[in-house]
Amino acid sequence: MIPTAETPADRLVLEAVGFSLSTLPADARIAIALSGGVDSSVLLDAAVRVAGASRCLALHVHHGLSAHADAWLAHCEAFARERGVEFAAERVEVSRDAGVSVEAAARAARYRALDDMCASRDVATLWLAQHADDQAETVLLQLLRGAGLAGLAAMAPEYLPAGASVTRVRPLLHLLRAQLEQYAGERALQSIDDESNADTRYARNALRHEVTPALAVHFPGFRDALARTAAHAASAQRLLDALARIDMESASRDEGRALSHDALLAFDDDRALNLMRYWMRTSGFVAASSARLGDALRQLREIGAAGEGHGLRIDHAGHALRSYRGLVYWEAGDSNEPADETALAARAISELAWQGESIWRLRQWRGTFVFADADVAAGDSDTIPASVLRRAVLSARSRSGGERMRTSEARNAPSRTLKNLFQERGVPAWKRDVPLLYVGDDLLFVPLLGVNRAALPEQVDEAESRVRIVWREDLLIG
Incomplete structure (x- = not known):
């Protein structure tokens, strides 16, 4: 039940939060991104009043970009504790790569950290405190950058980005900054003031301090007009996405x-x-x-x-x-580099002293090696004597480049690079990031290519039991 509102600003904020809460199950927990500024402080305070402290989780990201970052973290933790809300924080490194703005890099790092914290906790949704002024600034920025419809659609009230662990919701998106400031003043909420928000070298700050005040004088309803523009663009973008999904059915591989x-x-x-x-x-x-x-x-x-x-x-x-x-x-990688010289990313080496196990689960590879009994008499030739699997510790390793193997049974056949074998068999680059199975220091088996014959003994006991190795990705495990 929404608490009784004391003022118009109080009513607007509580109703907005109550509406977002009404779309969730009665016991769903909510994560609130808490920067310590007015907007996020209002959102957390109102969420506690409407949902109760036990259903709320305050999340803070420490960027380390300001000399006051440690003080802001301490403030946010105290603010959450005062309301009986669980608090969590994560420190991030903001990339300073050429061609990437600090704003964009900080935003990307912040959302990654927030998503990681949500994924490790039992929360149903992540609430963000953007409001109508933020939406208007975003539309203006996108217009000035010549963005397409997806850019002009600006910020959606609710969305689930690709790869995100929970849905992100903006309960305050239709409220003005002034209304949130009035709520904060009436509730005597203490908040921080990020000094970078006054730096007009940043495009958004320049719009906020120098452009939108002038627009408000000559076009008092500009925020509503820009919000309608964003809604129209979002509607058109949905139609384009529907067409793209149809086209993906024929083009996707x-x-x-x-x-x-x-x-x-x-x-x-x-x-x-x-x-x-x-x-x-x-x-x-x-x-x-x-x-x-x-x-x-x-x-x-x-x-x-x-x-x-x-x-x-x-x-x-x-x-x-x-x-x-x-x-x-x-x-x-880079287009100036040869395609697929090595695996996409190195992973930690995993080891197993094989004692007849039928499966070896490799979580970092999102898959499993299966060791199945083989029947050579029935023509199952791509197999390995069980004694080979026991002669040394098995290890699963990433490609490092230059690995070679012999797929032919002929002893005098040359070995070939994995890259050449993958190309010969038409294996696309994104499928070549597979674990290489070694026995001791010898490459023994490569998914999609098979057994390295050079690692097998010349003399084999025909009566010895043999094993077929199969690599199964997670989605194929039944």
Whole structure:
């Protein structure tokens, strides 16, 4: 039940929070992102009043960008404790990479940390404190940057980003900053003031302090007008996404991790670009500029569906666009580097002293090695004597580059690099990030390629039991 409101501002805030709460199960816990500023302090205070302290969890991210960051963390913890709310915080390092603004890097790090904290706790949703003024500033920024519909749609009241653990909700999105400040004053809420918010070198601050005050004088209803613009853009974007989902049905390959080159190029430019935007967004990529996407499509058309994309020079968000055997996909790395020289990411080595186990679960690889009894007499030839598995400790390792194996049973057959074998068998780059199974220091088995014959003994006891090794990804475990 919503508490009795004492003032108009009190009523508006409590009703907004109550509406968001009404969409959740009665016992669902809510995480509130608490920066310590007025907006998030109002959201937490109102959430406690409406939902109760036991259902709330305050989450704070320490960016380390300000000399006051430690004091802000202490303030947020005290603010939450005063209301009987559980508090958690995480420190992050903000990337200073060239070409990435500090604002964007801090925002990305903040959301990653918030999502990590939500994933490790029993919460149903993450509440954010953005309001109508923030929405208006976002629409203006996107307009000035020449953003498309997805940018103009600005901030959704509720959304679930790709890869996020919980839905994000903005209960205060239709309220003005002035209304939140009035609530905070009436409730005597103590909040912090981030000095960077006054720095007009940042585009959003320049709009907030120098542009929107002038707009408010000449166009008093500009916030509502911009909110309507965002709503119209969001509606149009939903229609474009519906079209992209239809196109994905014909163009998607390998559960959306790649697109058919033929199918993509069959669309006209507008439809192909819409599909690429949707594909990248649903794959978890940050939005690419229209110029970059246009250049990518131009290059893809120039090489043609039959050609290999070794000359593609499109880099985005730490990945390079690749074209291989009729498929288009993103691979970690730089387009100036040769494609897929090694595994996508190194993982810690796992070891097992094999004593006849039938399965070996590798959580960091999201899969399982299965050791099944084999019947050589029935033609099951790609097998391993059980004694080989026991001769030394088994280890699962990442590719480091240059590994070789011999797949032929002929003793004088040459060994070949894993890269060449993968290419020969048409295994796309994103499927090559598999655990290599070693026995001692010898490479024994490679998923998708099979047994390394060079690791097997020349003389084999025909009566000895043999084992077939199978690698199964998590989604295939039944």
